Amino acid sequence: MKVWDGFVRLTHWAVAGIVLWNLFGPTDSTHRVLGYVAAGLVVARIVWGFVGSRHARFSAWWPTRSHLVDYLRSLARARPIHHVSHNPLGGLMALLLWFLILALALSGWIMRLDAFWGEDWPQEIHAWLAIAVEVCVCVHVAAAVLMSVWTRENLVRAMVTGNKKAP
Numbered sequence: 001m002k003v004w005d006g007f008v009r010l011t012h013w014a015v016a017g018i019v020l021w022n023l024f025g026p027t028d029s030t031h032r033v034l035g036y037v038a039a040g041l042v043v044a045r046i047v048w049g050f051v052g053s054r055h056a057r058f059s060a061w062w063p064t065r066s067h068l069v070d071y072l073r074s075l076a077r078a079r080p081i082h083h084v085s086h087n088p089l090g091g092l093m094a095l096l097l098w099f100l101i102l103a104l105a106l107s108g109w110i111m112r113l114d115a116f117w118g119e120d121w122p123q124e125i126h127a128w129l130a131i132a133v134e135v136c137v138c139v140h141v142a143a144a145v146l147m148s149v150w151t152r153e154n155l156v157r158a159m160v161t162g163n164k165k166a167p
């Protein structure tokens, strides 16, 4: 069945590529332009969470407290609840990654304002946010691979093709 529409897949892989480039590439003008492009894609994806296709919408995967508790319990019982869209932990991670990318763009912008010339803290915040995003991406990729193996549903392929097995 179709789960991830083209817009979700396009924004995911474009944002992922930009984040990896900006983490490990040179901090030149391309870095700055790409950083803003990533932030723009995240904003567009958030809008898509209200108007997009069924499984892309926040209403399909917003990680409420009770969904999180149920999901964590099911993990503890070694029988993870099946979710067609993001599971609650995956949803939480998506929100965290989006927040970090927007905060990186904001701190990158502040860093270059004349008003903060000679100040170190915007740079320090930007560098710490970059470390946070690096750690989160590692956890995110490990979780996607691990859950794919555990639940025998290839989540990474689903993010490429858009399709998942019908439950």
Ligand code: HEM
Residues within 6 Å of the ligand: 008, 011, 012, 015, 016, 017, 019, 020, 045, 056, 085, 086, 087, 090, 093, 094, 095, 097, 098, 137, 140, 141, 144, 145, 155, 156, 157, 158, 159
């Ligand atoms: C490097 C930076 C990356 C970032 C910032 C990132 C961020 C995200 C975000 C925000 C989502 C939610 C997508 C949405 O609802 O639109 C997501 C989903 C997903 N990402 Fe990534 N991602 C990254 C890299 C990767 C990589 C390298 C892989 C492959 C190993 C991957 C695999 C996935 C999968 C499988 C999902 C869907 C999970 C599910 O089925 O619930 N991501 N990612």
Ligand code: HEM
Residues within 6 Å of the ligand: 018, 019, 022, 023, 024, 027, 031, 032, 033, 034, 035, 036, 038, 101, 104, 105, 106, 107, 108, 109, 111, 112, 123, 126, 127, 130, 133
């Ligand atoms: C996806 C978003 C972004 C990521 C992942 C990212 C990541 C990074 C990283 C890892 C560094 C090196 C930090 C260090 O160790 O000093 C850096 C530096 C820098 N970033 Fe970004 N960045 C992003 C967006 C932006 C944006 C939007 C701007 C500005 C418009 C920007 C401007 C800069 C500048 C000027 C530096 C050099 C700072 C210095 O001189 O120490 N970045 N960024």
